[in-house]
Amino acid sequence: xxxxxxxxxxxxxxxATMIGVDIVFGSNMSSDYIxxxxxxxxxxxxxxxxxxxxxxxxxxxxxAQPHILDxxxxxxxxxxxxxxxxxxxxxxxxxxxxxxxxxSAKTSRSYSLEVLKSRFTKYTYQLTLECAGNGRSxxxxxxxxxxxxxxxxxxxRWSGLRLRDLMEDAxxxxxxxxxxxxxxxxxxxGDPARDSISRGIPLxxxxxxxxxxxxxxxxxxxxxAHGFPLRLVAGGWPASASGKWLDxxxxxxxxHDGEKMxxxxxxxxxxxxxxxxxxxxxxxxxxxxxPVKSLITxxxxxxxxxxxxxxxxxxxxxxxxxxxxxxxxxIDFGATWQKAKLESxxxxxxxxxxxxxxxxxxxxxxxxxxxxxxxxGKAQPMVLPGWNPxxxxxxxxxxxxxxxx
Amino acid sequence: xxxxxxxxxxxxxxxxxxxxxxxLILLFGSTFYLYFNPDRLVPVRxxxxxxxxxxxxxxxxxxxxxxxxxxxxLSAVLTNCTGCxxxxxxxQNRATREGWLSMIRWMQGTQGLWDLGENEEIILDxxxxxxxxxxxxRRQNLGKIEWYVLER
Numbered sequence: 001x002x003x004x005x006x007x008x009x010x011x012x013x014x015x016a017t018m019i020g021v022d023i024v025f026g027s028n029m030s031s032d033y034i035x036x037x038x039x040x041x042x043x044x045x046x047x048x049x050x051x052x053x054x055x056x057x058x059x060x061x062x063x064a065q066p067h068i069l070d071x072x073x074x075x076x077x078x079x080x081x082x083x084x085x086x087x088x089x090x091x092x093x094x095x096x097x098x099x100x101x102x103x104s105a106k107t108s109r110s111y112s113l114e115v116l117k118s119r120f121t122k123y124t125y126q127l128t129l130e131c132a133g134n135g136r137s138x139x140x141x142x143x144x145x146x147x148x149x150x151x152x153x154x155x156x157r158w159s160g161l162r163l164r165d166l167m168e169d170a171x172x173x174x175x176x177x178x179x180x181x182x183x184x185x186x187x188x189x190g191d192p193a194r195d196s197i198s199r200g201i202p203l204x205x206x207x208x209x210x211x212x213x214x215x216x217x218x219x220x221x222x223x224x225a226h227g228f229p230l231r232l233v234a235g236g237w238p239a240s241a242s243g244k245w246l247d248x249x250x251x252x253x254x255x256h257d258g259e260k261m262x263x264x265x266x267x268x269x270x271x272x273x274x275x276x277x278x279x280x281x282x283x284x285x286x287x288x289x290x291p292v293k294s295l296i297t298x299x300x301x302x303x304x305x306x307x308x309x310x311x312x313x314x315x316x317x318x319x320x321x322x323x324x325x326x327x328x329x330x331i332d333f334g335a336t337w338q339k340a341k342l343e344s345x346x347x348x349x350x351x352x353x354x355x356x357x358x359x360x361x362x363x364x365x366x367x368x369x370x371x372x373x374x375x376x377g378k379a380q381p382m383v384l385p386g387w388n389p390x391x392x393x394x395x396x397x398x399x400x401x402x403x404x405x
Numbered sequence: 406x407x408x409x410x411x412x413x414x415x416x417x418x419x420x421x422x423x424x425x426x427x428x429l430i431l432l433f434g435s436t437f438y439l440y441f442n443p444d445r446l447v448p449v450r451x452x453x454x455x456x457x458x459x460x461x462x463x464x465x466x467x468x469x470x471x472x473x474x475x476x477x478x479l480s481a482v483l484t485n486c487t488g489c490x491x492x493x494x495x496x497q498n499r500a501t502r503e504g505w506l507s508m509i510r511w512m513q514g515t516q517g518l519w520d521l522g523e524n525e526e527i528i529l530d531x532x533x534x535x536x537x538x539x540x541x542x543r544r545q546n547l548g549k550i551e552w553y554v555l556e557r
Contacts, residue, residue, distance in 0.1 A: 058491040137497075140541035144508055147497040188489050189517045301547065303555040311555070367547065383543035401550045 046225045049077045055146045059083040059188060059196070060225065064151035066398065067300035069316070072353060073126060074154040076223045082131045082152060083225070084260065085185035085196025088245050093221075093229035098213070102180070102251035106171030113229055117215060120161035120169070125210045126350035127235030128155045128318040129242055130290050132266050135394025138384055141276045143391025150295060150398060155316065155351040158233045160214035163249075164207040172251050179206045180256030181232055181243030198258025199266065200250070201234050201241050205288075210235055210349050213246065235349035236320040238266055238287050238392075261286070268388040275387035284389075289320030291385070292374035293395040294327055294354070301400035307363055311402060314355035317342070319374035326373045327354040331366050331402075334382050340370070360404045369399040472496045478531030481524045489516065495536065502533035 042054055042062065051068045055061040062081040069078060090096075096113040131152035136143055163179070180200035187194035205211060212233045214222065222228045227244030234241045240260065250256065260266060267284035269277075294317035305311055317324040323345060328337040340356040360366060373379040380397045473479060473492050486495060489512075500508065506529060512518035521528060 054493065055497055056491045056493045138541065138545070140538075140543075141504075142499045142538050142541075144498055144500065144504070146494070191517070299555050300553070302550045302552045304552050305555050309557065396544065399547065401547050403552060 046081070046223065047077050052078070053151065055148065059085055060087065061146045063148055064154075066150050066295050066297050066315075066400075069151065069153070069295060070297035070314070073218060074156045076156070076218060076220075076226070079154040079156060079226060080131065080152045081225045082146070082239060083185065085187050087224060088184040088186065090184065090224065090228060090245065096229050098230060098246060099248040100170045100251065101248060104173045104176035104251040104253045106173065109170060111166070113215065116161055116166070116213065116230070120165050122159055123162055123209070123212060124157055124159040125212065125235065125347045126155055126157045127210060127212075127233055128153065128349060128351045129233070129235065129239040130293070130318070132238035132240060132287050132290070132392045133390070135396065136391035138394055138396065139387060139391040140384075143389060145390065152239075153293075153295065153318075155318070157218050158212055158214040159216035159219070160212040160230075160233070162209065163211045163213055163232065164209075166213060167206065167251070173253070175253040176203055176251050177254060178202050178252040178256045180250035180252055180258050180261070181246055182248040182250070182258070183227070183243050183245035184247050185245055195259040197240060197243070197260045198256070199240050199243065199261050200252075200256040200258065201237065202255070205234055205237065210347065236289055236318070238290060240266055255286070264390055266392070267390070268392055272386045273388070277389070279389055287392060289322070290318075291393055291395040292319040292322070292324060292372050292378055292380055293317070294324070294370045294372035294380065295398050296368060296370050296400050299400065303400070304403045304405060307360070307404055311358040311360070311368070312355065313340070313358055313368055314353065315370060315398075316351040316353055317370075317372035318351040319372065321349070322374040322376060323348070324352045324372045325375050325377070328371050328373075329356055329358070330369045330371070331358060331360065333367065334369060337371065360402075363404050366402045366404060367399045368402055369397045371397045474535045476531055476535050478527040481527045482531055485519075485521055485524055485528060489518070495532070499536050499538045500532070501538060502529055504538075505529055505532040505536075
């Protein structure tokens with residue numbers, strides 16, 4: 001290998017793009033000085049909890065672990081990051097504008113952030129956002145991409161205006177079928193002409209009460225890693241539909257065909273396939289509502305308790321567009337199931353909390369499995385659900401290890 | 406015969422003098438060079454490492470950051486792959502040689518990856534050797550359990 005070209009590759013500039021922030025005077029950095037700020041800095045740059053796990057630092061892909069998702073409302077420091085491009089540098093949102101464009105828009109126009117905040121009614125909902133690839137790491141044969149385990153899910157409180165209200169104010173034609181977005185993030189290649197991701201939602205989802213153009217998360221400005229200053233939030237759908245750093249809404253008269261809407265991205269085979277199968281693009285269908293799922297957030301896996309103790313267990317369950325009807329748990333690998341206590345959601349599309357107090361019959365190794373059932377009667381599978389080429393929608397039961405001594 | 410022997414001796418003498426002159430020039434030259442480049446006398450010096458040391462240092466740092474395993478072809482992977490995405494993306498994935506090739510083709514078709522030329526084989530060898538798929542079945546055992554006493 002050519003030594004010079006290698007050295008050029010690890011220049012200050014490439015380190016800067018690796019860590020996603022600018023190194024001031026990076027070009028003056030001597031070539032034998034390499035800053036030791038990589039991973040540690042995620043936690044200070046984005047203020048993330050120490051137990052967040054970095055899967056990828058360019059682009060940033062960071063997940064939580066079940067035991068830190070115990071909060072009823074996910075705080076910013078425990079929210080997963082799934083980025084497709086480079087986070088834009090936005091320090092001041094006072095001149096932020098949202099463009100409305102597309103063939104189905106009555107007129108092309110822009111709204112300033114100020115107008116969006118002042119002229120439209122503000123709504124607040126707690127909304128579950130889960131990455132479509134959450135759980136990908138378990139698929140066999142493996143699927144390419146970030147190998148999410150369990151932590152690419154959150155349920156924060158989002159505030160903003162209804163997308164529907166804005167659409168009505170801007171005016172749209174009767175042929176509108178899809179709303180696409182673009183954001184201010186940069187493609188990994190640095191090419192300004194390319195979108196890193198430009199997905200969206202169909203009209204039916206866009207006009208729901210809970211579909212927001214959010215400018216606040218948990219009562220504060222949205223953190224930069226999560227879409228400051230404006231984000232589309234479509235709860236219960238793959239989180240990629242909820243575009244960050246929102247600068248344009250495209251009112252389309254056909255299904256949006258932006259970056260990662262087409263091909264194999266965020267799609268599963270329209271008909272189930274054998275593991276490892278190759279599926280042609282035209283046989284792949286867009287993922288809409290996420291499937292029913294649950295997570296045990298307390299205790300952390302690995303708890304050792306005494307024989308006479310009861311184990312308090314709690315967690316959250318969600319079901320995409322639907323509600324969760326029931327959560328059960330098993331301590332004998334699914335041979336028998338008991339009902340957990342399940343709360344109603346604070347609003348539609350918010351996760352629901354469950355809890356149980358478990359007694360164990362004798363000493364030994366146990367796994368506590370949780371299984372949620374949605375309002376249509378569909379439950380989580382104990383083994384992996386249908387294999388798909390990109391490894392989406394793994395909603396297999398979560399389990400934790402417990403030892404009774 | 407006698408004259409011939411003298412001629413041979415003279416030839417040998419000329420040869421030896423020639424070598425001596427060359428050696429003298431080299432000696433003067435290098436003294437002169439070292440006078441103006443004294444750092445060449447010090448084999449390891451902070452702030453002015455040799456290219457090899459620099460490379461090793463850079464590789465180590467990148468390795469530390471990427472968690473990519475060492476092996477033949479690693480340099481080619483770092484040079485061609487981590488310009489656009491983190492090495493972590495490689496480290497967390499597993500695929501057959503065919504699977505890795507299809508990822509490369511996908512990146513070339515949609516993400517602006519260049520023709521890898523001779524490096525393609527080297528990179529594929531590295532990836533297929535070090536990042537091949539593991540059989541997982543429909544559900545694995547819970548791995549890496551850290552046992553702790555649950556405080557009441």
